[in-house]
Structure formats: C-alpha cells, structure tokens
Amino acid sequence: MKKFKTILGRWFAIPWYPILFGAYPVLALLAVNVGQIKVEAGWRALIICIAFAGILSLLLRLVLRDWNRAAFLSTLWMALFFSYGHVFITLTEKFSDVDFESWLLLAWLILFLLAILWAVKRSPSSPAALNVIALGLALMSLWQIQPEVRKGSVHRVAAENAPVDENLTRPENPPDVYYFILDMYTRADLLQEAYGYDNSAFLDALRARGFYVAQCSQSNYVRTELSVASSLNMAYLQGLDPAFTPDSIKRRVLWDSYKHNAVRYNFETLGYKTIAFATGFAWNELDDVDVFYTPPPFSAGMTEFETLFMQTTLARYAQDLGWVDIDQITGQNFRDRTLLVFDSMDDIARMDEPTFAYVHVISPHPPFVFGPDGEYTDPADFWNDKKQYPKDLFARGYQNQLTFLNQKVLEAMDTLIAESDTPPIIILQGDHGPWLQSNDKRMWILNAYYLPNHDQGLYPTISPVNSFRYIFDEYFKGNYDMLPDVSYFSPVPKLYNFSEVKNNCK
Template sequence: MKNIRYYLHALLFSFSAPIAAYMMSMNIKTHAPPNSLWGAVTFCIFFCLVSVLITFVLTRDHLSSGMIASFATLGILYTRDLFMLLITIILTASVVLSILRRKLDLSPSYMLMNILSIGFAVYFGGSYILFIHSAPWDMDVSMAESIRVTTPFPYTHKPDIYYIILDAYGGDKMLQKLHEFDNSGFISALEERGFVVIQEGKSNYTRTIHSVGSSLNMQYLDSVDRIMSESYLWWPLTGTFANNETRKFLESQGYHTANIASGWSFTSLKDADFYSQPYPLFLNEFERFFVQNTNLSMLGFMGKYGVSIPSYDSHRKTVLYEFQQLGQIATLMSPKFVFVHIVSPHPPFVFDAEGNPIDPDYQFTIADNRYLITPPAKYEKGYLDQVSFVNDQILQAVDAILANSATPPIIILQGDHGPGNFLDAASESPPCFYERYSILNALLLPGIQATIVPQDLTPVNTFRMIFNLYFSANLEFLPNHQYFSTPEAVHYFSDVSDRIDDSCIFPSN
C-alpha cells in the first residue's frame, strides 16, 4: 500500500476530470443533471487504472508509471485550457523546487502533484456538493384536478395512442406567409389519411422543455414559474416528462408505454415498457459534452462500433432510426401509448430536401440559434429543405403505423414550437413571435367527426380533449395562452398571447 503515494494524483485527477468539466460549464450545468456525470467518472477511473497497468508493465517503476498515467489523464480527459493551466503549474513548481535544491531532480514532483490533485478534488468536489444541495430537484407538476372515468370505455378495443413531436415544425400558413413555402401538398396528404389539421396551430411556449412538459401534463407550468422563476436550470424539469400525467393515466387504464430515444435525455424515457435506441451505448448530454470538449473526441470512429459519439452523422442516424421504428412499434402489444420526440426539422440541418446528408460548417450542436446559422437566408433554406425531408418520412411512418395496427390508432403529429429564424431568445422584442408560436397540429381521431375538434386547440388541451372523447373524462379545457421567457430566467413566464400575430420583419443579420 505504500506505493499508493505514487498513484494518488493520477486517481484524483481522473476522478475530478468530469466533475471539473461539469462545474466549469454554465451550459452543461443548465441542461444536464448532476447525477448524469457518474458514468463518465467511472470511465475516467477505469482509463487511469489501465494507463497505470500498461505503464508499469513497460517501466517497472512506480514513480514513472504514476507520472505517465497522470499526464495521460490530464492530456486526454481535460479540456485544453485546464490541461495547459495544470501542466504549467506542475512544471513551474518542479523547476522552482529543483533550483532550490540545486539539482534537477523530478522525484519530488509526485508529492507536488498529490498536493495539487487533492486541492483540485476538494475544490471542485466541494463546489459540486454545494451545487447539488442548492438545486431544486423535485418539481411537482401534477394536475390540480384528478381524471375520473365516468362511463365504461365505449369501444371494443382501446386504440393505441401515438404522440409524435416533430421539433420546430411550423404551421403551413406561417410557412407560406413568412417563408413563401407551399406545404399544402403535405397537409392534403394528411387529410386524405383522415387527419384533422388545425389551420392556425399555436404552441403555448417557445421551448421544447416547456411546451412538451405542459402538453404531457395537460396544464400550464405555473408551479414551475412559482418555484423556479429566477433559475436558469433546465434539468429539474426532467420529471415533467418521465412521470407525466398523460402517461400515468393511460397506464392506469392498462396501456403500455413505448418510447424511442431522441438523443435528448428529457424525452428519452428509459423506464418505458418498450424503449429502443439506435446505439447500444447512447451517451447522455454530459457524456456527449465531455467527449466533444476533451481529446476523447479522437474516438469518433467508435460511432461505427455502437457508441453515439456526438456528430452530425450520429444525429442523422438517430432521426432516421426514429422514423423507421415507428412502423415497427405498431406490431407491439396493444393498447400502448407511444411517445416519440424527433429533433427535426429543428436544427442542425443535416438533410437536404431529398434526404441526402449535409454537415453544417460549425461544431456539432442541436442548439436552435439564428446567430449560429447565418445569414438568415441560410437558416431559412436549411429549415425548409429539412421540412420537405420530414414530410416524406412522416408520411411513410404514418402509413406503416396504419398498416401494422389491428385497431385504428390515435395519432397526434405536433410541433412543440415553430422555427427560430425570427426569434431572439434573449429579448421580449424579437422581429416577431408569429413564427415561433406557429406549429403543425394534426390529429387522427378514429370514430370522431372533424367538426368536434376545436380549430383553436393548443397542445395544453390535446390530451384533455382525447381523454374526454375516448374515456369520458369530463376535463375542462384551459384558456389558450402563449408564454415567453428569456434564457437568464428561463422559467419566468410573460404572457404574450396578444402579440403572437403581430407583423414580422425578416431579420437582416
């Protein structure tokens, strides 16, 4: 055990690498929960142990193998800026010690690295613990009213229910008015298949986390606003997806839940009765960030061997996998509630209109930022091409679902919000709100006349209507509202319902 002193610094540096990366990134702290980094911590410790084993076999020297393992850890598992800072401190201190000792002897370096690694681990470990204790972990968005089935289910077989979110898919009238894009062919194809299409579909929120969290829970997120109005964190709302009111009610009625991984942890329900993902090892938000921002990015080739290394290619594969799996899910045991979130036509724009692959000219991200994709005309073309691609894919998926369903299913195709070419998320005075709040909202409701569906239906009332129509639930419709929030206070909502139809000016930059 006395030789542990030669390896302590390597172990502590490897343990601290993911924690330091997490605590130093405001963006990743916003989106990824603190417990999402423990897989990366385990990997880093394993990497360190393997490095120690290999170097000791080669050198047969504890001091050398410990030092090499530490430098390998710092060089591969740390961001470049942090790596350069630590190496500078280590080398400078080693040289100073050597001068003071009047001879070049690097043997005390392991003691210096032990001291530095302990301080490093204490600082970032302490910051991590404080962050955990100060964060709002549990958000209660349960409905104020309970769902009561007042009459027996009126049909012989309960229909499967598909809730398919096409991220950032805007309404056809908005696409025509603002972007001169004729989407009438797609809308007609849906109507030919029996869908009711809301002519001026509107979202209730501008972000997926709020829009889908609200629709799945059939209510506005007033409790989130009340508790987290000054918070920038997204991840505490994870439970609004995993334990949503729609899922709980349907499971109480004998439904199984099915989900296909979206590449976004919020909408990837791993505890579903049926869960499918395109990669055997599907990295979470933090793990993708960690790979992208360290020299682990050299492992891009691992995408060919079942690891979802963050890239435009892996994103393409995920989107295509979701479309392809929709038809296969229809063959599973019924009744089932299928929730699928497809991050398209939302950026990144990785398909042209014919479905050919495209790689954007910036580092991989799924952020929707008109300042990232410039000029605005470039965003517009990329978005509209991807809409054309999605149209073809979703029609094929719908046809496969219908062909493989023993009982006519309920299918909801819904945008969570519109595109973001006109949106400045940091300002309540963007070029216009109309584009962002306009959504595709199409519903296939077997046995229900189209005239029963309100043409002002918004996502928050979607499942209230369905449960009333098919389960006699007698839920009241909520008034339609549109809420906006800035990134700095992402859960502090302003009601902008009276501004969503204001005239728009195409952004100049």
C-alpha cells in the same frame, strides 16, 4: 480503531491520486450537464481517462524511478491536457476577433516543460494531501451526479398540481395513441411567408387520410421543455407547480414533470403499454417507459458526450488533423435516431396491447442532416465559422429537412392506420416555431389530429395544452374542461418569466 488508522495512513501514503484526477474531468463534465446528458454516456470516456492516468503514471515511474515524482508530474500533465479546451473555449468567447491559438499552444508547451522541472527538482512529499484533494473532487462530482442515478417510482407525476384523472374509463376496444412531436415544425403560413415554401401538398395529404389540421394553432410556450411539459400535463406551467416562479432558473422539477406527466400517468392507469424513443437529450427522454427505442450506443463511433468531452481537452485538435470529424459523428447520431423512429412504426403498430407512444423527432430542428430525399448532409455546411446559422443557410437546411420529414411522416401514418384494428389516435404537433423569427411567429406550429368520428369539437386555434384534455373527454369519459388557448414567451435564463403573446391568426 488504532489498527484502522494505521491501515488508512498506509493507504493514503500511496500516490493513487492520479487515477482520481484522471477521472475527475469526466465526472465534472457529467455533473455540470446533469439532467441534459445520461450518466452512462460517460462510462467509456471515464474508463479511457482512468486507464490513461494509470499508464502515464507507470511510464513516468519507469523514467523517473520514483512513484511520488511520477504521480505528481502525471497529475500536472493531465491538468494541462484536460483543461486546454476549457481555456480555449473561454478565450474564444471573450476575444472572438483575436487569433490567440498559436500563443496558447506555445504557452501550454512551456507549462508542460515547467511541470517536468517542478516535478523533478522538488523534494518528494507525502501524497496524502493530494489523495485527499483528489478524493474530495471526485466525491463532490459524484454527489452532483447522484440525483440523476437514483431511480424513483415510474408510475407517478412530478408536478404538484398535475391534473390526473383516476376515474377514466377504458373502452372495450381501446385505440392506440401516438403523440408525435416534430421539433420546430411551424405552420403553413409562416413556411410560405419566411421561406416561400408551399406545404399545402403535405397538409392536403393529411386531410385526405382523415386528419384535422388546426390552421391557426400556436404553441403555449416558446421552448421545447416548457411547451411539451405543459402539453403532457394538460396545464399551464404557472399553476402546475410552485417551483415555476418568475425569478427561478431551476429546471429539475420541470424536467421531471416532463418525464412523469399527467398524460402518461393516465394511460398507465388505463393499462396502456408506454413507448418512447431516444432524442439525444436526456431531459426529454422518457427512458423508463415499458419499451424504449434507442440506436446502438456507438453506432456513429462516438456519443455526443464523448465529442463534447474531447472539445474540452487538448484532443480537440484530433478534428483539425483529420483523425475525427465531430460534426459528422453528431450528424450521424441524429440521423440514426430519426430513422429508427420511422423504421419502428410497423413493430409498434403490431403490438397486441394498447399503446401510448411518445414520439419526439428532432426534425426539422437542426442539425440539418437530411437532404430533401433523405441523403446525408453535413451539419457544418449550414453554419458559419462561429457555428451560428446565417438566415439563408438556416432556411435551406430547414426546408430540405422538412421535405424529407414530410415523406417519412406520411409513410408512418399509412402504416399506423393500416395496421390498427381499432382506428388509432394520432397527434402531429410542433413544439414551437423556427429560430430567427419574431417572438410571436416562433409560436406558430403544425397541429394535426387523427380522431376518426371524434374530431367534431376541434377548432382552428386549439393549442397543445388542450390536446389530451379533448382526447380524454372524447374517448375515455374524462371530466377535463377545455382551457383558454394562450401563448407565453419567456427569456433565457428566466424561463418562467412569462409574457402573453396574442394569436392574431384569421
């Protein structure tokens, strides 16, 4: 024990804390966004920051000729470098009408110079205390991140009352099942009313291919995470799990129930191969399915996490200097993921096993990165200097993206239908309506079904909570009763404080 204490004392007498202080900003940002960002998205930033901390300490050691002073100064400088963006963002939110940027930069320059005086003039002290602090901060962040790193059982349901059915019957020729969520895709009547956009050609094309379009459908909830978690669990959230209480703001169970849901469980039990695609949002990516499609990690040069991290540091000025275009990088990432979906339809349709594909396309939802013919559009062209969407720019971007999406969807439907030996099951569904509309109209969604010879029981107001209840009963001899079609609005942050929204569609 005495020898161990001696070794530990010697180890903590070495000033290695700059390495952990360099890693901490990345770990802390991952911890704050746990569940929304994949941990692996921060690996490159973490390596770069650790290398930056080591190189800076080494260079200062060569100048100051003292490891303790070099470590202390490098830590002070890194604290200023990594905190600048956080201070800038906070001040921008609180004093949006004040031009403080020049003064903030001057203050930071003064602090950089004062840090030199402090590090040089102060007597070198034992690094043990700073080593302990750095280690504590790193461990605290890792503790917050670790639930996201742990992998549980894949074949499970997360919600306590998820209505799984172990007695479903797989037909002799099981159909492939494709569940398309077209994010923020609204109904034809709202498109006409809000934007003067006539979507009848697209809907007629779907009907000509055999789709049933529920012309009065509403989403059951107003936000993606609520809406799709309800749809995939075939239940209203109020009774799905005790965690969803009106006063709660927690999302861990919600996100887990989104990924490990009753629909997926049923299809896995039936022997289906499960397929999903990257969306850019970790909380709604079913990344533990059998086949998970995602673009190359750095196809756009940087990940969204890296652009977010850059914005929290002094490196945010790389965009102002023209070295990096964060908006273009973000837009390209969204384009890559969207195009990957439609480029993969042929491969999925040709798979031998029966498949359940969850296909969540973040479109026509912003960012607006597609013109009507698929050309690249800069997402920054559709917001103001506060990154808010004016109504006219939102309408233009939404319609452009919708027009291109319609083309790709029809092409995908033709591929899936033509290359399926057994007629497939296809659902095309919005998860909620567009922003900048009244609460009731934000519920109006596209809801279309391709169920050849099985669509007689569908009706104009069917809502997503009943989609798979109907399909399991119709195709797999299930015993699900159809639920009343009800829509609920809830505010942020109290996502589970629901109020009913009537469906007045006629």
